[in-house]
Amino acid sequence: MNIKEYIESGVLELYLLGSLSAEEEREVAKLLKEHPELQKELERIEADLISLAESNAPESLNEAILVGALERIKAGAEESNATTTVIKELPVAGKSWLNYALIAASFALLLSLGLNVKLYTNVQEAESQILALQNQNSVFAEELQIQNTNYSIKEKQVFALSDPNVLRIKLNAVPGKEGALAMVYWNSESKETYISVQNLPEPPEGMQYQLWALYDGAPIDAGVFDLNGEIQENKTIENAQAFAITLEEAGGKPSPNLEQLYVYGEV
Amino acid sequence: MSSIPNIEIKILGLFEKRDSSAIKLIHDAYGRALYGVIFKILGKAEDTEEVLQDVLVKIWEKSSLYDSSKGRLYTWMLNIARNTTIDKTRTKLHKQNSKTDSQDDYVHLDRSSMELKPENIGVKDLTNILKADQKEIIELAYFQGYTQQEISEKLDIPIGTVKTKVRTALLFLKDYLKNEY
Numbered sequence: 001m002n003i004k005e006y007i008e009s010g011v012l013e014l015y016l017l018g019s020l021s022a023e024e025e026r027e028v029a030k031l032l033k034e035h036p037e038l039q040k041e042l043e044r045i046e047a048d049l050i051s052l053a054e055s056n057a058p059e060s061l062n063e064a065i066l067v068g069a070l071e072r073i074k075a076g077a078e079e080s081n082a083t084t085t086v087i088k089e090l091p092v093a094g095k096s097w098l099n100y101a102l103i104a105a106s107f108a109l110l111l112s113l114g115l116n117v118k119l120y121t122n123v124q125e126a127e128s129q130i131l132a133l134q135n136q137n138s139v140f141a142e143e144l145q146i147q148n149t150n151y152s153i154k155e156k157q158v159f160a161l162s163d164p165n166v167l168r169i170k171l172n173a174v175p176g177k178e179g180a181l182a183m184v185y186w187n188s189e190s191k192e193t194y195i196s197v198q199n200l201p202e203p204p205e206g207m208q209y210q211l212w213a214l215y216d217g218a219p220i221d222a223g224v225f226d227l228n229g230e231i232q233e234n235k236t237i238e239n240a241q242a243f244a245i246t247l248e249e250a251g252g253k254p255s256p257n258l259e260q261l262y263v264y265g266e267v
Numbered sequence: 268m269s270s271i272p273n274i275e276i277k278i279l280g281l282f283e284k285r286d287s288s289a290i291k292l293i294h295d296a297y298g299r300a301l302y303g304v305i306f307k308i309l310g311k312a313e314d315t316e317e318v319l320q321d322v323l324v325k326i327w328e329k330s331s332l333y334d335s336s337k338g339r340l341y342t343w344m345l346n347i348a349r350n351t352t353i354d355k356t357r358t359k360l361h362k363q364n365s366k367t368d369s370q371d372d373y374v375h376l377d378r379s380s381m382e383l384k385p386e387n388i389g390v391k392d393l394t395n396i397l398k399a400d401q402k403e404i405i406e407l408a409y410f411q412g413y414t415q416q417e418i419s420e421k422l423d424i425p426i427g428t429v430k431t432k433v434r435t436a437l438l439f440l441k442d443y444l445k446n447e448y
């Protein structure tokens with residue numbers, strides 16, 4: 001990479017000002033380690049930025065600022081040890097006074113312990129609620145994902161079926177299978193084939209319906225399908241003069257069992 | 268300014284030992300710059316010292332969170348100074364206007380608070396030597412803590428231009444400083 005161009009892009013200035021995107025920030029941090037000349041330029045720019053800010057400050061700062069800050073830092077450090085020191089440092093001003101003070105301190109301590117327990121429980125409850133909500137949220141997200149997928153499948157189907165090249169073929173029941181009925185939608189251009197079952201008996205365990213195209217007297221496997229009440233896409237079929245459905249062993253067969261023929265329709 | 272890295276190493280060493288004399292070193296090396304940043308955001312000297320003290324205490328309280336592999340110490344302190352000062356103005360403005368205004372109005376500061384006022388005299392403010400458009404971009408990026416994305420949207424210029432404009436403005440200041448001081 002060209003270091004000079006990189007410097008001239010102004011990226012180091014914005015890195016120092018904290019204005020870059022997180023991604024760019026990581027990139028600059030990485031390059032700074034690899035290129036000492038970038039580090040040098042960065043320090044120069046930082047010095048200029050500091051001078052610019054200092055032009056808005058008096059020649060010397062009020063000493064009280066630092067003194068006060070250090071006092072507050074010291075007080076803050078002592079505060080965290082406060083609970084242990086309070087009881088130790090009680091003044092011994094007569095026995096009864098001390099007793100009262102100790103009793104009062106014990107009550108205060110008990111009260112504080114009680115409050116701590118309550119606060120801790122509250123925090124725990126809040127955390128478990130957050131967890132529950134997060135879980136719920138991810139369940140919703142998953143459901144939405146499924147809905148979206150379903151929706152886009154449906155949308156694709158509507159689009160596919162509204163194509164003017166789609167032929168609707170009604171497959172009627174053959175003798176002995178009265179009542180069976182299915183529709184095939186076959187696109188003679190794109191060769192896509194869809195099956196929509198109006199009525200077929202539930203197949204026995206281990207069996208599946210298989211769709212066949214017939215062309216010049218030969219059956220062509222168009223794939224197996226389940227009865228799920230939806231329009232399903234089957235294998236693409238190049239040429240067809242008729243379609244038929246037979247009941248076959250699950251997974252389908254290379255050639256149809258004509259004794260188990262249910263419906264048949266010509267294109 | 269080549270001594271800055273050495274000071275940084277010393278400060279980080281003190282951070283690690285939880286030695287609060289780190290704050291004295293920060294005060295001496297960066298105190299006036301942080302004062303200038305706070306002053307620019309507040310637009311006045313009043314309260315600047317108080318906020319600077321808050322900032323020094325906060326730097327100490329957050330010192331264990333600073334990660335030198337992610338950015339410069341000055342950048343990290345600059346962020347603390349900007350956030351503390353903006354919070355301060357927000358609560359102050361909020362107190363004054365709580366009846367009529369929503370807090371959203373104060374996400375970024377009102378430019379009118381930058382006016383020159385009598386108590387500000389004596390401060391040089393080098394941004395004044397910049398051209399108007401350079402000055403505006405420096406005010407946003409440096410003192411108001413806008414991201415390049417926000418500046419790009421506000422001024423309606425590409426992000427690449429934001430970068431080069433900031434650089435050009437600072438180079439102009441560098442030349443000025445070389446000649447003047």
